[in-house]
Amino acid sequence: MTRDIHPGNQQELGKIMKTPTITAAALLTTVTAGHCEQLIVNSYGGPYEAIIMERIIKPFEDKTGISVVYDPVGSSSQDYAKIKATNGRPGFDVVVMTASQSLDGCRDGLLEKFTPATVPNLEKLSPAINKIAGECGAVHELQYMSLLWRTDKLKAAPSSWAALFDSELKGKVILPTFQNIMAANLMQVLSVQNGGDLLNNVDPGFKAMAQLAKQSVGFEQSSAVMETYVKDGQVWAMPFWNGRAQLLVDTGMPVDYIKPVEGTIPLIATLNVPVGTQNKEAAMKFVNFFLEKSSQEAWVTGYKVGSARSDIDVPDAVRAKQITTEEDLDKLLLPDLSIMAAKLPEWGDRWEREVVHAAN
Amino acid sequence: MTIVATDSPAAPALRRFALRGYVPLFPPFAVLLLFFAVPIGMMIGISFQDPKTAQFSLGSYQRFLTDGLIIAGLFRTILMSGLVAICVTVMAYPVAYFLARSTSRWRAIVFALAIAPELAGVVLRTYGWLIILEDRGFVNDALIWLGLVSSPLPLAKNLFGVVVGLTHVVLPFGILALLTSIQGIDPNIEKAAQILGASRLSVIRHILLPLSIPGTVSSLLISFTMAASAYATPALLGGARFKVLATMISEQIMFYINWPMAAVMAIVLLVLMLAITFAGGRVETRLHKKLNV
Numbered sequence: 292m293t294r295d296i297h298p299g300n301q302q303e304l305g306k307i308m309k310t311p312t313i314t315a316a317a318l319l320t321t322v323t324a325g326h327c328e329q330l331i332v333n334s335y336g337g338p339y340e341a342i343i344m345e346r347i348i349k350p351f352e353d354k355t356g357i358s359v360v361y362d363p364v365g366s367s368s369q370d371y372a373k374i375k376a377t378n379g380r381p382g383f384d385v386v387v388m389t390a391s392q393s394l395d396g397c398r399d400g401l402l403e404k405f406t407p408a409t410v411p412n413l414e415k416l417s418p419a420i421n422k423i424a425g426e427c428g429a430v431h432e433l434q435y436m437s438l439l440w441r442t443d444k445l446k447a448a449p450s451s452w453a454a455l456f457d458s459e460l461k462g463k464v465i466l467p468t469f470q471n472i473m474a475a476n477l478m479q480v481l482s483v484q485n486g487g488d489l490l491n492n493v494d495p496g497f498k499a500m501a502q503l504a505k506q507s508v509g510f511e512q513s514s515a516v517m518e519t520y521v522k523d524g525q526v527w528a529m530p531f532w533n534g535r536a537q538l539l540v541d542t543g544m545p546v547d548y549i550k551p552v553e554g555t556i557p558l559i560a561t562l563n564v565p566v567g568t569q570n571k572e573a574a575m576k577f578v579n580f581f582l583e584k585s586s587q588e589a590w591v592t593g594y595k596v597g598s599a600r601s602d603i604d605v606p607d608a609v610r611a612k613q614i615t616t617e618e619d620l621d622k623l624l625l626p627d628l629s630i631m632a633a634k635l636p637e638w639g640d641r642w643e644r645e646v647v648h649a650a651n
Numbered sequence: 652m653t654i655v656a657t658d659s660p661a662a663p664a665l666r667r668f669a670l671r672g673y674v675p676l677f678p679p680f681a682v683l684l685l686f687f688a689v690p691i692g693m694m695i696g697i698s699f700q701d702p703k704t705a706q707f708s709l710g711s712y713q714r715f716l717t718d719g720l721i722i723a724g725l726f727r728t729i730l731m732s733g734l735v736a737i738c739v740t741v742m743a744y745p746v747a748y749f750l751a752r753s754t755s756r757w758r759a760i761v762f763a764l765a766i767a768p769e770l771a772g773v774v775l776r777t778y779g780w781l782i783i784l785e786d787r788g789f790v791n792d793a794l795i796w797l798g799l800v801s802s803p804l805p806l807a808k809n810l811f812g813v814v815v816g817l818t819h820v821v822l823p824f825g826i827l828a829l830l831t832s833i834q835g836i837d838p839n840i841e842k843a844a845q846i847l848g849a850s851r852l853s854v855i856r857h858i859l860l861p862l863s864i865p866g867t868v869s870s871l872l873i874s875f876t877m878a879a880s881a882y883a884t885p886a887l888l889g890g891a892r893f894k895v896l897a898t899m900i901s902e903q904i905m906f907y908i909n910w911p912m913a914a915v916m917a918i919v920l921l922v923l924m925l926a927i928t929f930a931g932g933r934v935e936t937r938l939h940k941k942l943n944v
Contacts (some may be wrong), residue, residue, distance in 0.1 A: 511891075525786075
């Protein structure tokens with residue numbers, strides 16, 4: 292899932308290439324550092340890696356003296372599969388996943404529970420967001436499902452999800468496959484927009500999605516691939532995580548993104564510690580450090596995402612596009628992820644039968 | 652062996668000698684046991700668990716047998732693999748024959764070209780096919796430019812695209828299977844038939860094809876099993892509508908976190924491949940008997 296949120300397949304390839312290097316680096320560090328504490332942090336490659344190294348890991352190493360080995364191998368679903376397969380001993384101490392995996396891991400007893408005693412900065416996070424991620428997830432980043440559009444193709448800037456249904460966008464929309472969580476989130480948002488709700492009455496959402504499928508050029512699982520349709524002009528509008536949308540804007544492409552008026556669903560990224568980690572204390576220090584006010588400010592301005600801390604100081608330009616205030620947090624549509632996870636198989640079947648089947 | 656095990660004074664020595672013959676088999680046997688049999692056993696165990704409670708349950712098997720989408724995925728897997736097996740074998744045969752019989756200097760080049768696709772990774776090759784076959788790909792652009800079609804043909808994100816991609820991936824294995832078989836046929840038999848007046852077509856039909864049945868069956872079986880278990884090509888070239896068991900297994904593990912369902916699908920895939928292999932062997936034997944070769 293998060294493979295789709297963060298950089299694409301070339302970077303995945305880069306991750307694979309890096310595996311032996313990381314192992315070698317970890318061994319070398321162990322041998323040369325002697326008693327030096329060492330932490331293995333698993334996250335993503337590409338731009339994410341460069342920013343986290345500069346804004347979080349280097350300052351953490353400078354402050355604590357703990358050396359960090361960065362492991363960019365695997366998407367969050369792959370990381371969770373690894374944690375599950377190894378019964379909580381995946382070979383890394385801290386991992387970046389999402390709130391869904393945090394809940395699953397907590398339920399399965401595979402992730403450490405955080406408390407204000409072990410991670411004091413947890414108390415600074417929005418209680419509503421914190422609650423969604425459960426006891427085993429420390430929310431370090433918020434993105435939201437935005438509506439990305441080509442500024443050179445659409446006559447006027449959209450403001451609502453309803454824009455996706457305009458005749459102007461016939462054959463100019465691309466949709467995620469159901470294996471990209473954006474698909475379920477879009478269905479839920481459309482459900483609310485059409486008189487249903489987020490979890491129990493989603494019939495209006497599926498009906499709207501079937502209609503939207505007729506409007507689309509097709510489905511793609513990977514956000515990296517979806518992005519290529521927008522880049523080459525085949526697609527003029529689509530749902531997209533705003534962190535990745537911002538990266539596109541930063542490249543100078545004629546695109547922009549909005550938070551539609553009906554509201555949207557966030558992607559809640561979490562830091563997690565597997566139960567079998569050997570460096571529990573250092574792992575907790577890292578999690579707490581990432582949630583520090585200064586770290587959150589550095590992360591929000593560096594990676595251009597939102598934060599569950601509403602007391603951070605960030606430039607107005609960043610604040611305008613990101614979730615950074617109590618007001619922003621209040622406007623989010625927040626489904627119960629446990630109930631949603633239980634409904635995914637049923638929704639997946641409906642998606643195949645009603646949405647994919649309706650596509651051209 | 653049982654005859655040796657008598658009261659003869661040489662019996663213990665002979666038994667030791669016979670046992671020593673099995674010693675080289677122990678390491679591969681241990682590796683297979685540890686890395687194949689044990690995981691398969693674990694997979695079978697997981698398939699009988701309830702996804703939520705991990706208690707014993709036949710629910711995943713029941714769902715497999717009653718869920719129309721999953722059954723459709725199974726039939727799609729069989730159709731795709733069957734088509735790939737046929738395409739590979741038909742295309743591999745003339746290449747293998749050329750490689751087996753030719754003495755020209757082109758032989759080495761053709762052999763290198765036949766094997767060359769294996770030098771590039773399967774993902775790389777599949778992306779290559781995507782660029783060629785997609786709506787704005789090379790083929791559609793060329794057809795539209797030539798005025799042969801007005802809108803892009805559906806060449807990718809469907810069965811056609813996957814069969815093309817997988818045929819390319821599996822073709823070298825088909826060639827190698829047939830090459831070994833054709834090389835085993837004495838070329839003098841073909842020459843003798845031609846001297847006695849048989850046409851070239853008659854030689855192929857009555858001598859070459861019957862004698863190369865083992866290679867043909869091997870090519871079909873290898874191609875079928877490789878296609879049935881392929882993940883990357885169906886995932887990339889198949890699109891949202893074309894789901895096969897391999898891609899559905901990945902979905903169950905990574906997205907739904909439903910390992911028991913994934914295990915059931917994997918077991919069905921394994922049984923399917925074993926059944927096809929068994930049936931292939933039976934067909935080969937029957938053909939041999941029928942054709943008296």
